[in-house]
Amino acid sequence: MTERLLDVKGLKTYFYTDEGIVRAVDGVDLYINKGETLGVVGESGSGKSVTALSVMRLIPQPPGRIVEGTIVYDGKKLLELPPAQMRKIRGKEISMIFQEPMTSLNPVFTVGEQIAEAIRLHEGLGRRDAMAKAVEMLKLVHIPNAERRVKEYPHQLSGGMRQRVMIGMALSCSPNLLIADEPTTALDVTIQAQILELLNELKAKLGMAIMLITHDMGVIAETAQRVVVMYGAQIVEEAPVTELFKEPLHPYTQGLLRSIPRIDLAATRKQKLEAIPGTVPTLRGDVKPGCRFAPRCAFAKPMCTENTPPLKEIRPGHKVACVLY
Numbered sequence: 001m002t003e004r005l006l007d008v009k010g011l012k013t014y015f016y017t018d019e020g021i022v023r024a025v026d027g028v029d030l031y032i033n034k035g036e037t038l039g040v041v042g043e044s045g046s047g048k049s050v051t052a053l054s055v056m057r058l059i060p061q062p063p064g065r066i067v068e069g070t071i072v073y074d075g076k077k078l079l080e081l082p083p084a085q086m087r088k089i090r091g092k093e094i095s096m097i098f099q100e101p102m103t104s105l106n107p108v109f110t111v112g113e114q115i116a117e118a119i120r121l122h123e124g125l126g127r128r129d130a131m132a133k134a135v136e137m138l139k140l141v142h143i144p145n146a147e148r149r150v151k152e153y154p155h156q157l158s159g160g161m162r163q164r165v166m167i168g169m170a171l172s173c174s175p176n177l178l179i180a181d182e183p184t185t186a187l188d189v190t191i192q193a194q195i196l197e198l199l200n201e202l203k204a205k206l207g208m209a210i211m212l213i214t215h216d217m218g219v220i221a222e223t224a225q226r227v228v229v230m231y232g233a234q235i236v237e238e239a240p241v242t243e244l245f246k247e248p249l250h251p252y253t254q255g256l257l258r259s260i261p262r263i264d265l266a267a268t269r270k271q272k273l274e275a276i277p278g279t280v281p282t283l284r285g286d287v288k289p290g291c292r293f294a295p296r297c298a299f300a301k302p303m304c305t306e307n308t309p310p311l312k313e314i315r316p317g318h319k320v321a322c323v324l325y
Contacts, residue, residue, distance in 0.1 A: 006030075011054055012028075013065070028235055036210075038226050039212050039219075039223070049181055057090070098181055099181045104166060116130035134150055140202070159187055159191075180199065199223065226238070229250065258273075
């Protein structure tokens with residue numbers, strides 16, 4: 001059996017707001033093996049980023065709170081660690097590429113200073129050595145003229161360059177697990193392809209595991225070995241990547257795949273892209289029992305609204321939460 005690096009069980013993260021409790025993550029179970037890429041997909045608001053921030057213990061408190069569940073990383077129970085110990089793991093052993101490189105970098109420090117800060121903190125290097133390592137990281141993520149770029153401020157770099165700086169910063173201490181929260185959003189297609197190629201290349205070189213959060217099924221097909229589909233703060237399907245694309249079981253996953261343009265079929269038959277009707281539930285206040293996708297599902301039956309279907313293994317490695325199975 002492959003060794004597990006991260007094991008999340010029954011994770012519930014709620015936000016206590018003036019309008020009521022928002023159940024941002026509501027009973028999530030997932031695991032990542034050493035050296036594996038796990039893809040996490042779903043619409044905006046399905047709980048992907050909050051799951052990642054919960055693993056990093058970066059949920060703003062208040063209003064947020066991890067109310068239930070366990071997060072075990074490499075044998076350590078992260079939710080029980082004191083803040084000082086968690087700080088040693090965060091950035092060194094588990095690193096995160098945040099969603100927005102435009103706002104995640106500090107505008108008043110050079111990119112070199114920002115990378116060097118993490119290196120000095122975790123590796124205990126002096127200022128000069130940390131700066132030399134920052135230059136090395138920029139070269140690793142294929143930024144040209146790294147010696148000059150290291151002295152530049154975020155506003156002097158393009159979106160793609162800033163995203164590479166974020167990746168360089170996340171990888172500066174050679175983490176065992178990299179959480180990439182939509183690392184290619186807002187980048188054009190050619191830059192997106194380069195960033196994904198870079199992540200795959202660095203994964204092979206450093207032997208790390210990746211948790212890749214994205215909306216893009218194409219990105220998942222190219223980089224992940226296993227996929228978790230999230231909807232309404234819960235996991236509705238989990239499968240190896242080839243099986244999920246060949247035979248998606250949950251109506252939500254089927255809808256996601258049908259909404260992707262098919263270049264191979266476009267020339268032979270004209271077909272309208274299907275959209276999933278309705279919107280993602282807000283999960284504020286009292287949440288009714290039953291399947292959260294039922295109001296938008298074409299196959300919904302009366303029993304779908306009675307009880308929340310559990311995530312069951314239908315065949316080896318393929319789990320689904322749906323009354324149809």
